Structure formats: structure tokens, C-alpha cells
Amino acid sequence: MTTFLTKTVATATLIIGMAFSGTAIAASELHVEEQDWSFSGPFGKFDQAQLQRGFQIYTENCAACHSLSLVAFRNLMEPGGPGFSEAEVRAIAAEVSILDGPDGDGEMYDRPGRLADRFPSPWANEEQARASNNGAYPPDFSLLAKARAATRGFPTFVFDIFTQYQESGPDYIYGLLTGYSEDVPDDVQMLDGLHYNTHFMSGVQIAMAAPLSDDQHEYSDGSPQTVDQYARDVSAFMMWAAEPHLMDRKAMGFRVLIFLLIFAGLLYLTKRKVFASVKH
Amino acid sequence: MSGHTSSYDPQNGAMKWLDKRLPLPRLVHDSFVSYPVPRNLNYAYTFGGMLSIMLVIQIITGVVLAMHYVASADLAFNSVEHIMRDVNYGWLLRYVHTNGASMFFIAVYVHIFRGLYYGSYKEPREVLWILGVVIFLLMMATAFMGYVLPWGQMSFWGATVITNLFSAIPLFGESIVTWLWGGFSVDQPTLNRFFSLHYLLPFMIAGVVILHVWALHVTGQTNPTGVEVKQKSDTLPFTPYATIKDAFALVVFFVVYSWFVFYLPNYLGHADNYIPANPLVTPAHIVPEWYFLPFYAILRAVPDKLGGVVLMFGSIAVLFVLPWLDTSKVRSASFRPTYRVFFWVFVVVAIVLGWLGSKPAEGGYVIASRIFTAYYFAHFLILLPLLGIFEKTKPLPNSITESVLGDSDSKGGSAMPSGAAASPETKG
Numbered sequence: 092m093t094t095f096l097t098k099t100v101a102t103a104t105l106i107i108g109m110a111f112s113g114t115a116i117a118a119s120e121l122h123v124e125e126q127d128w129s130f131s132g133p134f135g136k137f138d139q140a141q142l143q144r145g146f147q148i149y150t151e152n153c154a155a156c157h158s159l160s161l162v163a164f165r166n167l168m169e170p171g172g173p174g175f176s177e178a179e180v181r182a183i184a185a186e187v188s189i190l191d192g193p194d195g196d197g198e199m200y201d202r203p204g205r206l207a208d209r210f211p212s213p214w215a216n217e218e219q220a221r222a223s224n225n226g227a228y229p230p231d232f233s234l235l236a237k238a239r240a241a242t243r244g245f246p247t248f249v250f251d252i253f254t255q256y257q258e259s260g261p262d263y264i265y266g267l268l269t270g271y272s273e274d275v276p277d278d279v280q281m282l283d284g285l286h287y288n289t290h291f292m293s294g295v296q297i298a299m300a301a302p303l304s305d306d307q308h309e310y311s312d313g314s315p316q317t318v319d320q321y322a323r324d325v326s327a328f329m330m331w332a333a334e335p336h337l338m339d340r341k342a343m344g345f346r347v348l349i350f351l352l353i354f355a356g357l358l359y360l361t362k363r364k365v366f367a368s369v370k371h
Numbered sequence: 372m373s374g375h376t377s378s379y380d381p382q383n384g385a386m387k388w389l390d391k392r393l394p395l396p397r398l399v400h401d402s403f404v405s406y407p408v409p410r411n412l413n414y415a416y417t418f419g420g421m422l423s424i425m426l427v428i429q430i431i432t433g434v435v436l437a438m439h440y441v442a443s444a445d446l447a448f449n450s451v452e453h454i455m456r457d458v459n460y461g462w463l464l465r466y467v468h469t470n471g472a473s474m475f476f477i478a479v480y481v482h483i484f485r486g487l488y489y490g491s492y493k494e495p496r497e498v499l500w501i502l503g504v505v506i507f508l509l510m511m512a513t514a515f516m517g518y519v520l521p522w523g524q525m526s527f528w529g530a531t532v533i534t535n536l537f538s539a540i541p542l543f544g545e546s547i548v549t550w551l552w553g554g555f556s557v558d559q560p561t562l563n564r565f566f567s568l569h570y571l572l573p574f575m576i577a578g579v580v581i582l583h584v585w586a587l588h589v590t591g592q593t594n595p596t597g598v599e600v601k602q603k604s605d606t607l608p609f610t611p612y613a614t615i616k617d618a619f620a621l622v623v624f625f626v627v628y629s630w631f632v633f634y635l636p637n638y639l640g641h642a643d644n645y646i647p648a649n650p651l652v653t654p655a656h657i658v659p660e661w662y663f664l665p666f667y668a669i670l671r672a673v674p675d676k677l678g679g680v681v682l683m684f685g686s687i688a689v690l691f692v693l694p695w696l697d698t699s700k701v702r703s704a705s706f707r708p709t710y711r712v713f714f715w716v717f718v719v720v721a722i723v724l725g726w727l728g729s730k731p732a733e734g735g736y737v738i739a740s741r742i743f744t745a746y747y748f749a750h751f752l753i754l755l756p757l758l759g760i761f762e763k764t765k766p767l768p769n770s771i772t773e774s775v776l777g778d779s780d781s782k783g784g785s786a787m788p789s790g791a792a793a794s795p796e797t798k799g
Contacts (some may be wrong), residue, residue, distance in 0.1 A: 133634055161452050200376070234452070240642035245726075255634045261640070293655075336455075336462045342464070344633020350628045358392045358619040365611050370775050 094195035121292055123262045125249040126323070131258050131332060133345060136338050137144065137331050140312055142173035145328025148321050150183075153232065156224065156299075158212035161233035162332050165206040173336040174329055179244035180206060187211055225284040227298030236326070236333040261326040262334065268322035271301035299368055378405045383607060402588060407606035408613045409594035411775050415489075416592070416610050417620035418482040423580060424621060425475045430573050432468040440520065442566035444559045447522035448647040468737040473639045474628045476662035488714055490702030491593045497694040499586040502579055504690045509576045511663070515571040518660055522562060523570050523644030528657045530557045530565070536670070540676040556650065596701025596774045598767055605771035614737040656731055664728030669747065671732040672740035682744065689751045696751055698759025710758050717750045 128140040142205070146167070149159070164184040168173045175183070184204035189211060192199035204211070212231075214220040220228050230238075240259040243251060250256075269288025275281055285296035303318045314320055381387045388398055393483050408462050439458050441450040454461035483503070486492055492500035519530045533550050538544040553560025586611040591600055600606055609615070631638060639661060643654050659667050673679035689696075704711040730736040768774035 142721060161449070161456065166456075217666070224468040234645040237637060237641050238645035250631075252635065252638065253492055257635055257637060260474060340466075340633055340636070344629060347629050347633060348626065351622055355619060355626065356617065362615045362619050365615050369410065369607060369612070371412075371612075 095215070104368070116183075120283050121241045121263075121290070123259065123266050123290070124261050125256075126265055126326075127256070128258050128327065128330070130337055132255055133341060135341055137173075137327065139174040139347070140314075141213060141324050141327045143175070144310060144312070144314060144320075144328070145324040145331075147310075148303075148308060148325040149232070149328055152302055152321075153325065154210075154231040157232045158214070158229075159210040159232045159332060160212055161209065161231075162210045162335075163207060166206060166335055168206075169335070172335060173328070177206075184208060213279050225298055229299070232329055232332055233334055234333045236329040237265060238264045238333075243303065258330070261330045263292070264326040264329060265322045267297075268303055268325070269318060377401050394743065402584075402609075403614075404610040405609065406588065406609040407600070407622060408592055408609050409600055409605060409609045409771055410612075411596065411771055412535060412592065412613065412616070413595055414616070414620055416480070416594075418478045418485065418615045419587075420617040421478045421621050421624050422475070422482060423584075423749050424440070425471060426573065426576060426580065429471050429475065430577070432471065433463055433570070433573065434661055436468055437566075438546075440566075442563050443658070444522060444648070447520060447562060452519045456495040462798060463632075466632045468588075470628065470631045470636060470639060472517060473631070473662065474624070475510065476514070478624070479510065480662075483507070484718060487717075488704045488711075489593055489595060489699065489705070490597055492694045493651060493697065494594065494694065494727055495701050496586070496590050499583065499590060501582040501691055502586055504687070506576055506579050506583060506634050508687060509572055509579065512545060513569060513572040513576065513654040514660065514662065516565040517566045517571070518644075519562065521568060521644060522648045524646045524648055524652070525641045525644040525657070527648035529659055531562065532765045533559070533659075534685075536624055536680045539680045548617070558650075566667055574705075591603070593702060595703060595705060596707065596768055596771055598769075598771055598774070601770050602772065614756050648684075655667060658729055661725065661729075664726070666728070667726035668724040668728035668740045671728075672737065672744040682748075686747060689748065693755075699755075699762060699764070700759070701764045701767065706767055707758070707762055708765065709762045713754055713758070714748065718748075720746050720750070 115303055127310055129136060129141065148155075148183045151153045164180050167178045167183065168177050184206055187204040187208075187210075188201045189204050189208050190199055192313045194200055216225075217228055237260050241263055242309050243256075243259070267288060267290045270288045272287055272289060275287045279287065279295060281287060282296055285298060287295055288297045288301075289295055304317055308316065308321060310320075314324075334340075351358050377397055377400075379390070379397040381390050381396070386396060389395070407784065439450065439454045439461065440553070441447060442652075443450075451465065454465050456462075458464070486500065486503070503597060515529075515533060519526045532555065534548055538548045539550060540547060544752055549555060551561070552558065553564060559583075641658065641660075658664070666686060670679045670683040699707060699710065701707055704714050720743050727736055727740045727743065732740075746756050
């Protein structure tokens with residue numbers, strides 16, 4: 092039995108080794124600081140008020156350049172999201188103009204947005220976006236919080252399995268938004284139209300100017316009106332946009348695991364009973 | 372075993388009627404109920420059952436995903452997001468399927484290393500082993516094509532890198548790649564055919580699995596001692612003994628699986644695959660899924676493209692001839708003290724190769740990849756043939772019963788004259 096146990100432990104080590112060797116990806120040497128998020132961990136939940144504030148930052152600030160093409164207005168009132176009321180979402184949707192048609196005469200026409208519409212892009216096409224942004228293309232926000240991840244390195248990526256660390260994206264976005272600095276080191280030759288940011292994945296020069304400043308947006312719930320809070324809120328909102336069923340998933344996961352653990356316990360006892368009279 | 376007589380005895384009229392015409396219930400009964408398994412199987416032997424369940428899970432979730440997926444270069448990415456956002460429990464289906472692929476490979480690697488440790492590939496189970504390697508190859512092809520379907524950055528560039536390997540073939544290389552792509556780059560025709568093949572191959576796997584199980588039931592299972600079943604007291608009926616043990620192991624495996632599906636669904640994937648495919652932007656580092664990394668390291672260890680491709684395919688091809696490379700008459704590593712050490716060294720080498728595969732191909736990583744690649748092949752081509760000749764193995768038990776009950780207990784139960792099983796290590 093002991094040799095079997097050692098073998099099992101060795102097998103488990105093997106599994107872990109095989110499984111996690113793949114995630115040590117040398118994307119960059121960037122260090123991303125971990126933040127506290129309400130949606131991390133097995134019981135993580137989005138903070139509705141935070142998502143609403145993040146949505147406010149998105150619409151008042153980011154939406155001028157960044158699209159959110161996979162998110163529909165109706166998503167804003169669905170469970171597990173910012174929790175706006177239907178009336179509020181109808182009002183939000185009605186503020187945008189959607190190109191629809193053709194109508195019976197073959198003409199395209201503009202109409203106010205409806206619940207089923209997705210957020211319209213601020214740009215007609217990528218070329219227009221690049222022309223207005225010094226050649227850079229502001230990325231779509233829908234999946235950004237899952238599409239950015241910094242290297243975790245060994246052994247951190249092994250611990251991540253047990254701590255359930257999946258917040259690399261929002262951590263990175265928060266770091267980027269708060270990582271701007273005026274103090275450019277002497278050895279960095281800034282290119283025209285680029286901005287110094289030590290938390291950018293592809294070097295220290297980013298096309299986007301520092302988008303946030305203190306007291307830029309007015310919060311109605313009394314939250315601090317700081318760059319730090321703005322960055323936190325919009326990062327959380329982007330995580331929700333990328334993974335709208337996160338709360339559903341974690342809640343179901345807990346129920347599934349409890350079921351499986353009890354089931355495994357019962358099976359183990361049955362197995363012992365079955366083998367009780369047999370030496371093996 | 373094929374030798375065991377059927378104990379199926381239908382009681383009601385309908386089952387008797389069916390048994391005379393199509394003895395399918397008899398087949399199931401003889402294969403999964405009364406089928407004798409060695410009494411000393413440990414948990415390393417439960418992964419075969421898990422693998423068949425994983426195949427079923429992948430096929431069921433895959434068929435439903437295919438109902439919502441659109442194999443179009445323009446629509447594929449968004450159709451996957453449609454599944455994630457709008458299809459009822461679509462996120463669950465997709466995460467079960469994508470993480471299922473990883474779990475499938477975890478289980479298959481344990482299953483393969485189990486076979487290596489206990490010498491399961493040795494005579495008379497060569498065909499059983501070879502069928503297993505065929506399944507492994509089909510799994511790799513299926514997983515690779517499945518990863519292309521979401522049409523993200525890693526999908527596109529992974530497909531480009533891997534299909535380009537065929538351009539290393541002398542003379543016809545470029546033509547073969549064009550033929551694979553259905554054009555002059557990875558594009559719509561490539562995606563379409565990959566989708567078609569990704570749907571087809573699992574059913575081919577299922578077919579080979581049937582052959583694999585058939586071959587298993589002809590020769591019977593090996594066991595941790597490596598001594599063949601010789602008497603009735605060496606075995607237990609499949610049900611309830613193996614059934615309950617497999618079921619328990621499966622549910623524990625599902626706990627790990629669920630941990631990833633519900634709490635770490637993107638841990639085993641790559642963030643870049645949430646960026647839509649863009650033929651004009653190459654990702655900083657193109658890495659395959661974790662289960663291909665050891666082979667990717669072998670590919671990149673060689674400075675010559677053709678050489679790398681040959682070695683990569685060779686690293687799997689060598690498994691086909693493994694039954695003839697291992698010259699030892701003793702099956703189980705439990706009785707091969709030297710082989711057991713080299714086995715664990717080999718496990719570490721495989722893991723380190725995986726780690727190297729995730730690193731950029733430069734500097735010390737390349738040198739390390741070469742050393743470990745050389746060792747990978749040396750294990751099969753030099754160590755295994757020589758060990759069989761020079762290794763001093765431990766004495767084998769006379770029977771499974773003896774190894775379980777101890778020498779004195781088994782005397783009474785043994786159906787064999789005591790001399791008949793003496794020094795079986797010389798007989799294999």
C-alpha cells in the first residue's frame with residue numbers, strides 16, 4: 092500500500108508537471124501587481140455598484156475610441172452584471188444612434204438604439220480609427236480582460252492552480268491605467284506621439300495618452316474620484332464584459348464540487364465494502 | 372480473457388430471444404461484468420476507463436457546440452463568443468470541451484506512463500500497445516485541429532507553424548502545404564477542412580478504441596507484478612470490483628476537471644486566443660497547447676527544419692517499435708530496479724522538455740533542448756535494449772495470488788504444482 096501511495100503521489104506530481112509546464116510562457120518580463128477583486132476566488136461576485144461606475148467611465152471616457160462590439164445593451168440588465176433596470180437600459184440604448192435598413196425604399200436610416208443592439212463602434216472601420224490615432228488601433232474592449240496576461244513564471248503558475256488566480260487581465264489593465272509617468276528616464280528616447288508607461292506589455296511607449304485624471308468623472312455614490320478608483324472600476328467592468336457569466340459559473344462550480352465530493356466519498360466507502368473480504 | 376467461458380444466463384423470454392439472434396447483452400456481460408481482471412490492479416489502471424468517458428464527454432459537448440459554431444474565417448471567432456454569451460449554458464459546454472481536451476491528455480499521459488512503468492507493451496500485447504499509439508496520434512491531430520476552430524491569434528498562427536512543417540519534405544514540401552491549406556496561406560478553406568476533420572476524427576478514435584479494448588480482452592490486462600494470470604484466484608470479476616474502483620477514481624478525476632472548468636477555465640489556454648486571428652500581426656511567441664510542448668521542444672532542438680520535423684515525428688514513431696526495443700524478459704518495473712530509476716529519469720526529461728517547449732528558442736534553452744532530446748531517444752534506442760541484457764532483476768512471485776497473499780497463504784489456493792511457476796522471469 093505504501094509503494095502504491097508513493098506512486099500515486101509521484102503520478103500526481105507528474106500530472107501537475109505536465110499540465111503546468113505549458114503555462115510558463117515568456118510573453119514579456121513585465122511584472123503585474125495583483126489587486127484585490129471582488130470577483131476573484133471560488134465565491135467571487137461582481138460588485139454591482141463597481142460595474143455601474145466602470146460602465147460610467149467606459150461611456151464617458153473610453154467609448155470615444157474603444158468599441159465594445161460583443162456586448163449588447165440587454166446584457167446590462169441581465170443577472171450577474173451591472174444590474175441596471177430595464178428602464179435605465181432602454182434609456183442608455185436610446186442615446187446611441189444605430190444605422191439600420193434598408194427600408195422599403197432601399198434607404199439606410201438611423202434610429203435610436205434598442206435593447207437587442209450591440210454597442211456601436213466609434214469608428215466606421217479600422218483605417219478610420221488608425222488615421223485618428225496616430226496609426227494605432229484602439230482595441231475592442233469586449234474580451235480585453237481575458238486577452239491580456241503577463242508571465243507568471245515558475246513556481247507562481249503552480250500556486251495559481253490552488254489560489255485560482257485568473258485575474259491577470261484586470262490586474263494588467265489596472266496597472267496600465269495607473270502606470271503612466273511624466274518622469275521619462277534619460278536613456279529612453281520617446282517617439283513622437285507616444286507616451287511613457289512602465290506597465291505596458293510591448294515596451295514602455297504606448298500610443299494612448301493617460302486617459303484618466305483625478306476628479307475627471309463625477310461619482311454619484313460617494314466613491315473616491317481618483318485615477319486609482321476609476322482604473323479599478325473600469326477594469327472590473329471589462330472583466331464582466333469579457334466573462335458575463337462569471338458569477339453563474341462560480342456558483343455552479345461550488346454546487347458541482349460539493350456533489351462530486353460527497354459522491355466520491357460514498358463511492359469510496361462502497362469500494363471498501365466491496366473489497367473488504369478480498370485481499371488485493 | 373478470450374479463454375473465459377461465458378457465464379451469461381438470460382432469465383426472461385425477451386432476453387433469451389435476443390441472445391439467440393444478436394448476443395449483444397452477452398457481449399456486454401462477458402466484457403464488463405464477468406470479465407476477469409487481475410485482483411491486484413492499482414489506481415494507475417483506472418485511467419483507461421476514464422479515457423473512454425472523456426471521449427464520450429468530448430463527443431457529446433462537441434456535437435452540441437457544432438450546432439452553434441460557424442466555420443467561417445469571418446464568423447468563427449464571434450460564433451464562439453456567441454456560444455459563450457448567448458447560448459444557454461454555452462459557456463459551460465465550451466469550457467467543458469476545451470478543458471476536457473487537456474484532461475483527456477492528462478489521463479492519456481498517465482495511461483501511457485503506466486504502460487511504460489509496468490511493461491504493458493510487451494509480448495503478447497504489442498498490437499494492443501500499437502493501437503494505443505494510433506489513438507494517441509489521432510488525439511493529437513484532433514486536438515490540434517480543434518484549437519484552430521475558434522480562429523483566434525494562437526489558432527491561426529499555431530495552424531500556420533504546424534502545417535508549414537510539411538514544407539520541410541524534400542521536393543514536394545511546398546505543394547503538400549498548399550494542398551493542406553487549400554490555398555496559399557491558412558485561410559477559409561483550411562478552417563473548413565479542419566472543422567470537418569475535427570468532427571470526423573473522434574469517431575475514428577472511437578473505432579480504434581473498440582479495437583484497443585478488443586485486443587485488451589484477448590490478452591487480458593497486465594498487473595503491477597507483470598506476472599500473467601495463471602489461476603482463477605488471480606482474478607476478480609470486473610463487476611463489482613473493477614467497476615467500483617474505476618467509478619471512484621473517475622469521480623475524483625472529475626473533481627480536478629471541475630476545478631478547472633469552473634474556477635480556472637482559461638488557465639490551460641493562451642490569452643492571445645481571445646484576440647481574433649490577424650494574418651498581418653504575428654504574436655510575440657507562438658506556443659502550442661501544453662500537451663504538445665515536449666514535442667515542440669524536440670522540433671525546435673534541431674537547427675535544420677527537416678531534421679526537426681523528422682525527430683518530432685520520430686519521437687512518437689519510436690513508441691511503435693518500443694515492444695521490440697525493450698529486451699527485458701521481466702515486465703514490471705517493480706522487479707527491475709535499474710529500469711525503475713531510468714523510468715523516473717525519463718519522466719523528468721519529458722516534463723523538462725515540456726517546459727523548454729514553452730520557452731523561446733534561444734540561447735541556453737536550445738542547448739538544453741538538444742541535450743534532453745538526445746536523452747529522450749537514448750532512453751528508447753540505447754538504454755532499453757541494453758538494460759534487458761545487463762540488468763539484474765529481482766525474483767518474480769510465482770503468481771499474482773502469491774504476491775497478494777504472501778507465499779504461505781497461497782499454497783492452498785494455488786491450482787498449479789509448485790514447480791510449474793518457478794523462475795518465470797526467464798519465460799517472460
